[in-house]
Amino acid sequence: MAVVVVSGRRVLVIDTATDAIVTGLVTVRAGGVDEVSSRTVVDHRRHAEMLTTLMRECLTESGWRGVDVDAVVVGCGPGPFTGLRVGMATAAAYGDALGIPVYGVGTLDAIAAAAARGSQARSILVVTDARRREVYWARYADGRRVGGPGVSAPAVLQAELAAEPVDLIAGGAPPHWAGGTEPASRNPGRPVVDVAPDVVGLASVIAPALLAGSPPDPLVPLYLRRPDAVELADQKKKRGS
Missing domain, CATH: 3.30.420.40 (ATPase, nucleotide binding domain)
Incomplete structure (x- = not known):
């Protein structure tokens, strides 16, 4: 089957794998990735609280509506458990609500x-x-x-x-x-x-797949080690045995 390359994609980008909360909107074309609007806030304690607000700000600034977005790109880490899952869960929910593909990329x-x-x-x-x-x-x-x-x-x-x-x-x-x-x-x-992930870099990693309309792989968070809560639970079990 022939691969159909589209002329461009409007993409929502999210990353919460580092202390920086990163989100924004880009256009992806054969000639490259162009930033339309973005927000980056360094606050590792407020990922869940701030992400959706920053997303709304970017949509308002760009003049886009949610239904104008063709795909979502989200950073999959590596990163701490709590922060990373905020971005990935938000991206997955957004894609599911609009029926658009969600692409995971390495932060x-x-x-x-x-x-x-x-x-x-x-x-x-x-x-x-x-x-x-x-x-x-x-x-x-x-x-x-x-x-x-x-x-x-x-x-x-x-x-x-x-x-x-x-x-x-x-x-x-x-x-x-x-x-x-x-x-x-x-x-x-x-x-x-000192470089944080940015919306252009995140979208650039997956740009060929976006333009080809390739189906995304399942979203898999890259923790590289178990979350603190699991380790604490294991320690309590050992003490109780």
Whole structure:
């Protein structure tokens, strides 16, 4: 069966896998992805409270109605359990209500795409805060993911960096990335840029599938480890046994 490539798509974009609540509207065409309206608010405690409000603001600003949206793109992590499920549940509900496809993308892939814009870096390491003094990470070479996503102690990842240097570190590494010092001081010559996932980067990752009208894969959250609530329950069971 021939693949039909449409001229363009109006897309709602959501990501709550990091401390940043990201949402907005983009148009996806063969020539690229154009931002129409977006909001990014850094507040890891208010994902559920703020997301739908920010979505409404973007629709109002753009002049679009909900029924004008052709598809939804949502970041699937890796990220903390609570924040990540807010965005994914909202995206799934929105798509179900309107009968439109919902495409999941890797949040680290979107950060890499955002970091690569306007950069000459051929190799990128994306690092985000996984809490518990750990980081989520993924490596990219010439626009392709070549390692990860994974979750590691910063010291483990930094040891690997010494053996396999990269041109650019992106994603807003947390303070414990370098034992309380800036990561640049431990990685001389490797620029470190604080990049959150953005609506253009998120949509760019899945743009070919959007334009081809390919059916989306099932939404699968990428936690990389069990949520705190499960671990706490397990600890209580062990104490009671």
